[in-house]
Amino acid sequence: MEDLSLLKDGVIKGEVRSIARAISFIENNPTQAKAILKLLYPFTGKAFILGITGPPGSGKSTLVDKLTPFLRQQNKRVGIIAIDPTSPYTGGAILGDRIRMQELTADEGVYIRSMATRGSLGGLSRATDDAVAVLDAAGNDVIIIETVGVGQAEVDIVNLAHGSIVILSPELGDDIQAIKAGIIEIADILVINKIDKGGYERMEGELRLMWEQFDTDQRWKPKIVKTTAVKEQGIEELMQQIESYHQFFLHSETSKKKRLERSERRLREIIQQYTLEKVYYGNLNQQKRDEYIRKIAEREMDPYTAAEEILRGIRF
Amino acid sequence: MEDLSLLKDGVIKGEVRSIARAISFIENNPTQAKAILKLLYPFTGKAFILGITGPPGSGKSTLVDKLTPFLRQQNKRVGIIAIDPTSPYTGGAILGDRIRMQELTADEGVYIRSMATRGSLGGLSRATDDAVAVLDAAGNDVIIIETVGVGQAEVDIVNLAHGSIVILSPELGDDIQAIKAGIIEIADILVINKIDKGGYERMEGELRLMWEQFDTDQRWKPKIVKTTAVKEQGIEELMQQIESYHQFFLHSETSKKKRLERSERRLREIIQQYTLEKVYYGNLNQQKRDEYIRKIAEREMDPYTAAEEILRGIRF
Numbered sequence: 001m002e003d004l005s006l007l008k009d010g011v012i013k014g015e016v017r018s019i020a021r022a023i024s025f026i027e028n029n030p031t032q033a034k035a036i037l038k039l040l041y042p043f044t045g046k047a048f049i050l051g052i053t054g055p056p057g058s059g060k061s062t063l064v065d066k067l068t069p070f071l072r073q074q075n076k077r078v079g080i081i082a083i084d085p086t087s088p089y090t091g092g093a094i095l096g097d098r099i100r101m102q103e104l105t106a107d108e109g110v111y112i113r114s115m116a117t118r119g120s121l122g123g124l125s126r127a128t129d130d131a132v133a134v135l136d137a138a139g140n141d142v143i144i145i146e147t148v149g150v151g152q153a154e155v156d157i158v159n160l161a162h163g164s165i166v167i168l169s170p171e172l173g174d175d176i177q178a179i180k181a182g183i184i185e186i187a188d189i190l191v192i193n194k195i196d197k198g199g200y201e202r203m204e205g206e207l208r209l210m211w212e213q214f215d216t217d218q219r220w221k222p223k224i225v226k227t228t229a230v231k232e233q234g235i236e237e238l239m240q241q242i243e244s245y246h247q248f249f250l251h252s253e254t255s256k257k258k259r260l261e262r263s264e265r266r267l268r269e270i271i272q273q274y275t276l277e278k279v280y281y282g283n284l285n286q287q288k289r290d291e292y293i294r295k296i297a298e299r300e301m302d303p304y305t306a307a308e309e310i311l312r313g314i315r316f
Numbered sequence: 317m318e319d320l321s322l323l324k325d326g327v328i329k330g331e332v333r334s335i336a337r338a339i340s341f342i343e344n345n346p347t348q349a350k351a352i353l354k355l356l357y358p359f360t361g362k363a364f365i366l367g368i369t370g371p372p373g374s375g376k377s378t379l380v381d382k383l384t385p386f387l388r389q390q391n392k393r394v395g396i397i398a399i400d401p402t403s404p405y406t407g408g409a410i411l412g413d414r415i416r417m418q419e420l421t422a423d424e425g426v427y428i429r430s431m432a433t434r435g436s437l438g439g440l441s442r443a444t445d446d447a448v449a450v451l452d453a454a455g456n457d458v459i460i461i462e463t464v465g466v467g468q469a470e471v472d473i474v475n476l477a478h479g480s481i482v483i484l485s486p487e488l489g490d491d492i493q494a495i496k497a498g499i500i501e502i503a504d505i506l507v508i509n510k511i512d513k514g515g516y517e518r519m520e521g522e523l524r525l526m527w528e529q530f531d532t533d534q535r536w537k538p539k540i541v542k543t544t545a546v547k548e549q550g551i552e553e554l555m556q557q558i559e560s561y562h563q564f565f566l567h568s569e570t571s572k573k574k575r576l577e578r579s580e581r582r583l584r585e586i587i588q589q590y591t592l593e594k595v596y597y598g599n600l601n602q603q604k605r606d607e608y609i610r611k612i613a614e615r616e617m618d619p620y621t622a623a624e625e626i627l628r629g630i631r632f
Contacts, residue, residue, distance in 0.1 A: 034620050041618030055372045056466065083468075123439075124468050150372065151467015152399075152440050171487065256613075263612035263619065264605075268596055270623040275591040280584055289580075296579035297572075302357030303579065304350050307586040311632040 004032070008039040014077070014138045016111060023113055026130045030277065037130055040137040045259075047079070047136040048246055051158030053147045053183060054167030059193040063167060063229040063238075064146050070239045071142055072109055079135030079143045082114040083128060083154065111135065124153045126269040129262070150183060159186040160262050162255070163245050165238075167191045168207075170200040184210060189223050189241050196228040220248050279314055320348070324355040330393070330454045332427060339429055342446045346593065353446055356453040361575075363395070363452040364562055367474030369463045369499060370483030375509040378545040379483060379554075380462050386555045387458055388425055395451035395459045398430040399444060399470065427451065440469045442585040445578070466499060475502040476578050478571070479561050481554075483507045486516040500526060505539050505557050512544040536564050595630055 010018025022040070025033040054060050064080060071078050115131055128145060135143045145161055147154035158164045166187035171194060184190065190207060192200050204224060211222055223241045227234030249255050280289070292310065295301040326334025338356070341349040370376050380396060387394050431447055444461060451459045461477055463470035474480045482503035487510060500506065506523060508516050520540060527538055539557045543550030565571050596605070608626065611617040 038618045038620050041620075042615055045615050057371065057373075147467070149465060149467035149470070151463070151465035151470040153469040154465070154467040259613045260609055263609045266619040267605075267608060267612060267622055267626075268592065270619050271596055271626065272588045272591060274623055274627055275588060275595070276584065279591070280587055289583075292583060293576055293579045296583060297575045299358055299361050302354045303582040303586050304354050304357075306583055307590055310583075310587065311590055313632065315631045316627040316629065 004035050004039060007036055011036075011040060011134060011138050012043055014140075019111060019134060019138050020113070022134045023115070023131050026127055026134070027115065030273070033130060037133055040133060043137040044133050045136065047132075047140050047143045048163070048249075049132060049136075049143045049145065049161045050163050050165065050242070051145045051147075051161030052165045052167065053150055053154055053158040054169075054191075054193075055150050056148065057171075058167040058169040059229050060146055060148075060167055063165075063191065063193060063227065063235075064144055066229050066232050066235045067238065067242075068110055068144075070235060072107060075109075076141040077109045077139060078111070079138065079140035080110070080112040081128060081131050081135070081143070081145050082112070083124065083145065083147045083149075083157070111138070111140065123269060123272075125157050125265065126273060128157055129266055129269070155183050155186060160258060160265060162249055162258055163188045163242065165189045165191060165242075167193050168203065169194045170203045171197055187222050188220060188245050189225060189238070191234075191238060192224060192226045193229055195226045196231065196233070200226065219252060220245065220254070274316075278316065279311060283314060284310055320351050320355060323352055327352075327356060327450060327454050328359055330456075335427060335450060335454050336429070338450045339431070339447050342443055342450070343431065346589070349446060353449055356449060359453040360449050361452065363448075363456050363459045364479070364565075365448060365452075365459045365461065365477040366479050366481065366558070367461045367463075367477030368481045368483065369466055369470055369474040370507075370509075371466050371485075372464065373487075374483040374485040375545050376462055376464075376483055379481075379507065379509060379543065379551075380460055382545050382548050382551045383554065383558075384426055384460075386551060388423060391425075392457040393425045393455060394427070395454070395456035396426070396428040397444060397447050397451070397459065397461050398428070399440065399461065399463045399465075399473070427454070427456065439585060439588075441473050441581065442589060444473055445582055445585070471499050471502060476574060476581060478565055478574055479504045479558065481505045481507060481558075483509050484519065485510045486519045487513055503538050504536060504561050505541060505554070507550075507554060508540060508542045509545055511542045512547065512549070516542065535568060536561065536570070590632075594632065595627060599630060600626055 007018055007021060011022050022033075022036050025036055052060055052064060061082070068078050068080070113131070115127060132143055132145065145157060147158060158166075164186050166183050166189075168190070170192065184207065192203060192207075204226070207224060223245075225234055225238045225241055227238060229235065284292075292301070292306045296303050296306055323334055323337060327338050338349075338352050341352055368376055368380060377398075384394050384396070429447070431443060448459055448461065461473060463474060474482075480502050482499050482505075484506070486508065500523065508519060508523075520542070523540060539561075541550055541554045541557055543554060545551065600608075608617070608622045612619050612622055
């Protein structure tokens, strides 16, 4: 085991290599990850965590790329985590990602990392939260979590960020009702992107109508910002809305509430991770595990009974 | 507790009310769900499980709606589970869903159910697998799992179905590379939908090129089918490809492998569910839990140490 105290110091100083190493532990080495996260945890809690989600094709990456320089102008250090649909064949790197990294990381105040999280113990959300903790301890003022997909896990992650930006594009088709049902409601700021292609008025109207129906007594009314990110149009207004939300967040009860919700989620997920490590991969050897799996597959035993048998007598 | 043996009989006879009740247990009542699933499990393992995913706007629902009558013509009973992004405000019903239900369920051989799974213990995938087990025991020949989002959890679910259909639409924009990285590789059949709008040739070419790069020694070569679902074009060819894949699946090693992988996933997820029930909601009373959460939120304790403290001495 390498000297984690040195690694900790490196992360806290914001050294890129140390940060990268700590995040790699999260992806690949649970034991080291736990140890380093324990050391880093007291240094977390300062960053503003901004979640960005929206369907594929809505332009999330472009928006983040255009937004980042505005944050840098205010001398804010920016950490970006792109949640990556891991490919079973390739390991899941997003093709365009390396190009983005080169452009943005020419600037020392920006750290961008795509996370391949398939199969990590405790799930996507645990791994993302751990990576946020590393970037937080590293002194980033703003941490952007950008999801590629719009599944439930991704919506949950963004929902527990301090602020959520949801991006839609008017050119998206008939499933829009479904998207709305799931993700519109988590938005603190809703971006209608690619408005240069027209046809956004109806969408805007529908969204406003939908929001009015939500019986919310929150002080913050979700804002709609219209952008054409690729042409850098609307980014400044978006930036203003983010600042205005940030100010609201800092002085509201939402801040405390989200902090508690995030803490609860972390506790629950880490308990799950420990259990899998101990019960499933620890106590149960490969041979026994295979035997249970075979029995379940062949309907000789149901999985609930199997789980009960495996857990019986286990002691932590 | 109601008479679960009667409920079991009802499900096995394919009675709609019993099926609906069993799935409601999965969503809302873990204790009853476990009990009924144990009873039903020996009757499962017969259905062909078909996963369908694709980005919002690609036309998944329409495709499923058009495909189902073809399956019915062959006298196959069809169960459809639509995985629903649950809204924190509304509880998450997809707006168009009720209309679909009315149309398809006029036919007694079709059962369609959208599942709101946010927050269910053990997660989205555990709840979906449980619902599949109910529909399987109920005598459905084909069970279609249709995801609304394309997040990692959704891709994982579809990947472990017996066969996976991925739907894309050429009109989707610049994030297509990202989609490819995550979901193209799980497709047994890839549908390019909405080809009446043109512009699909490039997409088709890129997809073929991408597949050639995968170093796969599988016997089944993924197929591309071009459709315009809304006009019922290409559905018959899709149907043929599904049958052809089904035949391959029944006589291949893939069948055994997927069965084992599904069983493994179920075992792991159910162990996680049991642990949360016991450790997090059982042993730890609300007050103690809140105290841990507060300490984590205020950085007095890191979540890893908290989880270790909570687990210490726990005995199943």
